[in-house]
Amino acid sequence: MANGIGELLPPPRLMLTPGPSNVDPRVYRALATPLVGHLDPWFTEMMGDVQGLLRQVFQTQNRVTFPISASGSGGIEAAVVNPLEPGDEAIICVNGTFSERMAIIAERTGARVMRVEAPYGRAVDPEDVRRAGKGRKVKLVGITHGESSTAVANDLNAFRRVADELEAILVVDTVSTLAGMPLDVDGQRLDICFSGSQKAISAPPGLAPITLNERVEQMLRARKTPVQSWYFDLTTTMNYWGKERTYHHTAPISLIFALREALRLVVEEGLSARWERHRQNQQALLAGIEAMGLEPFVETPAERMITVTAIKVPAGVDDRKVRQQLLDEFNIEIAGGFGPLKGKIWRVGLLGCSSTKNNVLLFLAAFEKVLLDQGCKVPAGAGVGAAVRSYAETSAVATGGKK
Amino acid sequence: MANGIGELLPPPRLMLTPGPSNVDPRVYRALATPLVGHLDPWFTEMMGDVQGLLRQVFQTQNRVTFPISASGSGGIEAAVVNPLEPGDEAIICVNGTFSERMAIIAERTGARVMRVEAPYGRAVDPEDVRRAGKGRKVKLVGITHGESSTAVANDLNAFRRVADELEAILVVDTVSTLAGMPLDVDGQRLDICFSGSQKAISAPPGLAPITLNERVEQMLRARKTPVQSWYFDLTTTMNYWGKERTYHHTAPISLIFALREALRLVVEEGLSARWERHRQNQQALLAGIEAMGLEPFVETPAERMITVTAIKVPAGVDDRKVRQQLLDEFNIEIAGGFGPLKGKIWRVGLLGCSSTKNNVLLFLAAFEKVLLDQGCKVPAGAGVGAAVRSYAETSAVATGGKK
Numbered sequence: 157m158a159n160g161i162g163e164l165l166p167p168p169r170l171m172l173t174p175g176p177s178n179v180d181p182r183v184y185r186a187l188a189t190p191l192v193g194h195l196d197p198w199f200t201e202m203m204g205d206v207q208g209l210l211r212q213v214f215q216t217q218n219r220v221t222f223p224i225s226a227s228g229s230g231g232i233e234a235a236v237v238n239p240l241e242p243g244d245e246a247i248i249c250v251n252g253t254f255s256e257r258m259a260i261i262a263e264r265t266g267a268r269v270m271r272v273e274a275p276y277g278r279a280v281d282p283e284d285v286r287r288a289g290k291g292r293k294v295k296l297v298g299i300t301h302g303e304s305s306t307a308v309a310n311d312l313n314a315f316r317r318v319a320d321e322l323e324a325i326l327v328v329d330t331v332s333t334l335a336g337m338p339l340d341v342d343g344q345r346l347d348i349c350f351s352g353s354q355k356a357i358s359a360p361p362g363l364a365p366i367t368l369n370e371r372v373e374q375m376l377r378a379r380k381t382p383v384q385s386w387y388f389d390l391t392t393t394m395n396y397w398g399k400e401r402t403y404h405h406t407a408p409i410s411l412i413f414a415l416r417e418a419l420r421l422v423v424e425e426g427l428s429a430r431w432e433r434h435r436q437n438q439q440a441l442l443a444g445i446e447a448m449g450l451e452p453f454v455e456t457p458a459e460r461m462i463t464v465t466a467i468k469v470p471a472g473v474d475d476r477k478v479r480q481q482l483l484d485e486f487n488i489e490i491a492g493g494f495g496p497l498k499g500k501i502w503r504v505g506l507l508g509c510s511s512t513k514n515n516v517l518l519f520l521a522a523f524e525k526v527l528l529d530q531g532c533k534v535p536a537g538a539g540v541g542a543a544v545r546s547y548a549e550t551s552a553v554a555t556g557g558k559k
Numbered sequence: 560m561a562n563g564i565g566e567l568l569p570p571p572r573l574m575l576t577p578g579p580s581n582v583d584p585r586v587y588r589a590l591a592t593p594l595v596g597h598l599d600p601w602f603t604e605m606m607g608d609v610q611g612l613l614r615q616v617f618q619t620q621n622r623v624t625f626p627i628s629a630s631g632s633g634g635i636e637a638a639v640v641n642p643l644e645p646g647d648e649a650i651i652c653v654n655g656t657f658s659e660r661m662a663i664i665a666e667r668t669g670a671r672v673m674r675v676e677a678p679y680g681r682a683v684d685p686e687d688v689r690r691a692g693k694g695r696k697v698k699l700v701g702i703t704h705g706e707s708s709t710a711v712a713n714d715l716n717a718f719r720r721v722a723d724e725l726e727a728i729l730v731v732d733t734v735s736t737l738a739g740m741p742l743d744v745d746g747q748r749l750d751i752c753f754s755g756s757q758k759a760i761s762a763p764p765g766l767a768p769i770t771l772n773e774r775v776e777q778m779l780r781a782r783k784t785p786v787q788s789w790y791f792d793l794t795t796t797m798n799y800w801g802k803e804r805t806y807h808h809t810a811p812i813s814l815i816f817a818l819r820e821a822l823r824l825v826v827e828e829g830l831s832a833r834w835e836r837h838r839q840n841q842q843a844l845l846a847g848i849e850a851m852g853l854e855p856f857v858e859t860p861a862e863r864m865i866t867v868t869a870i871k872v873p874a875g876v877d878d879r880k881v882r883q884q885l886l887d888e889f890n891i892e893i894a895g896g897f898g899p900l901k902g903k904i905w906r907v908g909l910l911g912c913s914s915t916k917n918n919v920l921l922f923l924a925a926f927e928k929v930l931l932d933q934g935c936k937v938p939a940g941a942g943v944g945a946a947v948r949s950y951a952e953t954s955a956v957a958t959g960g961k962k
Contacts, residue, residue, distance in 0.1 A: 161608045161611065161612055161826075164589050164605075164819060166592060166594075166595050166601060166602070166605070166816075167601055168593060169595045169596065169599065171594070173598075175809060176596060176597070176809065179594060184591040184593070185591070187813060188587040188588070188590050189567055190569070190572075190581075191572075191574070191582060192569050192572045192574075193572065193576050193579060194579070196572065196886070196892055197883075197886070198569060199569070202567075202569070208564065225630055225633075225765065226629055226633070226790060227628055227808045227811065229789070229807075229808035230628075230790045230808070233788065257789070264787055264789060352809070361809045361810065361812055362628065362765055362811030362813070382667055383667075384788070385667075385791075386632070386663060386667060387632055387636045387788075387790075387791070388790070404632075405632035405633070406578060406579065406630045406632070406757060406764045408630065408763065408765030408811075409763060409764055410590060410763040410814075411763075411811065411813075413567055413569075414813075416564075416567060420564055423564075480600075483600070489595070489596045494806070
């Protein structure tokens with residue numbers, strides 16, 4: 157023992173938060189593979205594997221496609237501080253914590269930022285963006301694909317049309333959706349798209365995959381001022397991930413090993429099968445919670461994320477006590493709400509490896525036990541029963557071989 | 560196979576670069592431990608272990624002591640963009656790639672940055688800083704403890720005295736020295752000190768431990784403008800690592816598990832024993848290369864880093880071919896020079912787990928074989944012989960139980 161600090165013995169949690177998700181044993185094995193140097197010729201060649209796999213998952217041919225050496229929030233920063241310069245105009249669509257974060261970061265560039273807001277729990281209205289941008293020279297429209305703080309999904313195609321009218325680039329946060337919800341970077345013409353490793357990709361946290369197209373590359377080359385962040389300056393980091401493999405900073409080798417293996421798992425399963433698995437498991441979860449008398453926070457079904465589901469905390473029930481008992485009695489972690497939603501919603505993530513039938517059924521069973529103990533009347537077995545029936549209805553459809 | 564991308568099969572490299580260094584099996588085991596959430600009560604308590612261990616290794620009581628979720632270069636950015644605001648004056652001591660990087664990052668804050676330079680291969684002269692700062696209101700003096708691009712060490716105590724005269728804070732880059740060379744943050748009154756996980760701590764890359772004192776905390780609280788980087792904004796990230804454990808971004812859980820184990824190994828060995836191990840192994844390496852007729856790049860012994868040694872490439876020898884053969888024939892990775900030193904020096908890191916007698920002897924033997932093949936006349940067995948004698952002279956001194 158080092159001065160009282162003993163062996164690392166974390167509890168064996170089942171991760172049903174909006175991230176990190178559970179990690180496949182193959183990915184842990186890759187993570188713990190003895191490392192090599194970040195300039196080792198073997199490594200600089202292997203980086204091409206990771207980029208090729210990311211292009212498949214983003215569905216893009218973009219040359220500049222690589223994992224940023226930071227968590228998803230670093231992806232937000234890279235995605236806005238690179239195209240924006242002081243005096244530029246930007247519209248950020250804000251309907252939760254992470255889109256709010258995008259606006260805050262954009263403001264720190266010295267750009268003039270207009271926030272187009274929607275109430276938490278609702279998608280942003282593309283008409284509001286159209287109105288806000290009318291007659292202005294907007295350089296960038298920023299939007300979340302899935303705003304995981306509220307579990308709301310925005311309709312990217314509608315925002316692409318508005319951004320086209322404004323002649324603005326579209327920057328899309330897919331941190332909580334990539335590899336879990338349908339997305340096609342080239343087909344949907346998303347100019348900058350970034351994600352996080354620890355969500356539906358199911359690698360450990362610490363990397364933010366990003367992709368950007370030729371139009372953005374030109375925009376970066378035309379900058380008049382240096383990017384304010386050196387670490388997130390894509391004009392230079394893209395050279396380390398470019399043909400030259402020019403040293404920029406020491407990449408987190410072990411995390412890149414793990415990401416490579418997690419991406420192989422995504423591609424082996426196939427994107428369509430993977431999206432369908434996520435959809436079916438969420439349908440079963442929703443059937444279960446509604447049968448228990450609980451309500452999803454997002455009222456409009458078309459505005460619900462597939463990967464993260466928010467549930468209203470019933471009146472009289474203590475959010476924290478429920479989450480604590482889930483941890484203590486079942487080793488299951490779900491998340492609460494942020495800011496104005498603190499104590500008002502639970503957020504359940506069924507992301508990547510965590511999106512399985514087994515996890516849905518176990519969660520509903522454990523949730524029933526905990527709610528009962530916390531004084532919330534729930535009909536016996538209703539949640540599990542409804543989920544089982546949801547699966548039975550879709551049993552003719554292949555589920556990608558996942559239990 | 561995922562579209563032709565096969566199993567991850569890296570070559571088993573011996574890491575003798577200036578980082579990443581070899582990683583202990585215990586640290587890989589911690590790295591691959593199934594993760595928990597970044598807001599899990601178990602994790603937020605465990606974060607205190609990591610902070611306590613870091614305080615022991617930095618030798619500080621500073622409240623704000625934690626690993627930044629980025630590589631060492633992210634540590635540089637955090638260390639200068641937080642104290643500096645537009646219009647502030649800063650002096651950065653530049654004698655290599657990494658101190659140059661500190662100056663570039665400082666310039667992006669809008670501060671007025673004076674570079675005090677020394678030729679590559681020499682330490683910066685504190686008198687030059689005194690002269691440059693005379694009559695000016697300097698807020699910050701930045702310096703590397705070890706400039707690993709040239710293997711030069713700067714005398715921190717001398718710069719502390721000058722910074723005191725200027726009433727400036729001292730910001731110290733210990734990326735390549737912490738846990739490998741004597742350092743005492745509180746005793747030497749270093750105001751901001753940061754490092755990298757993949758050097759003498761021997762964890763995987765991706766974390767930048769940082770510590771800052773009460774004076775800097777007050778400086779941050781008194782800022783008039785927001786820190787330009789949201790991700791590296793210590794005024795908020797220190798709340799996640801503070802008593803409140805307020806969510807900021809998703810920390811790289813697996814890397815923090817690994818860092819915890821690597822720090823336990825440092826504390827178990829003891830700082831003094833570890834420094835002495837690094838010193839003895841470098842002495843043996845230096846004895847060996849000099850006996851082979853090679854010259855250290857840093858001519859003044861007192862200005863040499865202990866953890867990284869630079870060797871002049873002899874006339875007529877191809878730097879790249881030597882490094883490639885070391886990789887191909889022996890799986891040993893060393894580094895070349897950057898920028899003006901490209902092709903002119905080799906850099907050998909004996910950091911953390913990589914600093915062992917076995918590695919020194921093996922490296923010298925392999926290096927002799929490669930140099931011979933590359934047309935460089937070296938006396939038979941001279942390098943190994945000299946290193947063995949260097950160890951024999953110090954054999955009375957305990958080596959911390961490391962082979």
